[in-house]
Amino acid sequence: MTDNTAAALRDDYLARLDEAMRGLPHGVASDIREGIAEELDGLDAAATAERIASLGDPRGIAREAEDEVPSAPPLVHPAPMPAPPAPRTPMTATRGFAIAAALTLSFGGIVVPVIGWFVGAVLVSLSAMWRTWEKAVAILVPLVVTGLSFLVVSTMTGFTTGSASGSSTSGEVPPAANPLLPSFGEWHLLILLGFLLVPASGLWLLWRMRGRGLR
Incomplete structure (x- = not known):
């Protein structure tokens, strides 16, 4: 396999990873992508294919990351302020x-x-x-x-x-x-x-x- 093949494998995997992590918070998805991109960077085609195989399906990575992301606290809507009492008629x-x-x-x-x-x-x-x-x-x-x-x-x-x-x-x-x-x-x-x-x-x-x- 040539370097072009390694780049194509890497780009394809990262593209599928981006698609799988679309529902994650932007900061979490960006950190995961950068980490995997660094792992694949500089590898030849054989090493890239082997590393991609060890990483597994991008959807599995996205699910694991989603499980580790703390759920956002429920929004608490402030209770409406009671209307001031109408002034009493003398x-x-x-x-x-x-x-x-x-x-x-x-x-x-x-x-x-x-x-x-x-x-x-x-x-x-x-x-x-x-x-x-x-x-x-x-x-x-x-x-x-x-x-x-x-x-x-x-x-x-x-x-x-x-x-x-x-x-x-x-x-x-x-x-x-x-x-x-x-x-x-x-x-x-x-x-x-x-x-x-x-x-x-x-x-x-x-x-x-x-x-x-x-x-």
Whole structure:
């Protein structure tokens, strides 16, 4: 056999070895190929054939190398991070709180006179379901109307009592009632109107709240 024959045997064996080790990691396959190539390098045709016979089938070499290659550790996928909890809606921004506030404003004064209404006014002012002007109308209008009614009635009652006492003492005839001023009974109706505005204001707030966000 000639040197050309030795080279052909060597190249054929290395080619078959490359094909058999295709599934091995590149570094492992490269080291094995270089080692076998060095063993076959410089041999004549007879020695090359003998050495190839001793090495055996390239597929056997590839299987042995595959058995010795440590298996890659399984990929560990990190557990997904839990989503941050959604921020809790403040109690004062809930629809239930607003309904309780409006009902307390309307009827709290009936259950606990005066104090119940003030509690309802505070709850309404804390609620986020109404605009500022809506709260102001619901709280101030009944308060102003009722307060002015009491003030006017007290003033008119004192004036009428003083006039009647002065007239009876001096013997003069009491002056006739001014038709332009409301009578005593009409002032009482005005006070009653102020009291009726209290429950009406809470019901008005409930009406204004319709269609707004449900929470």
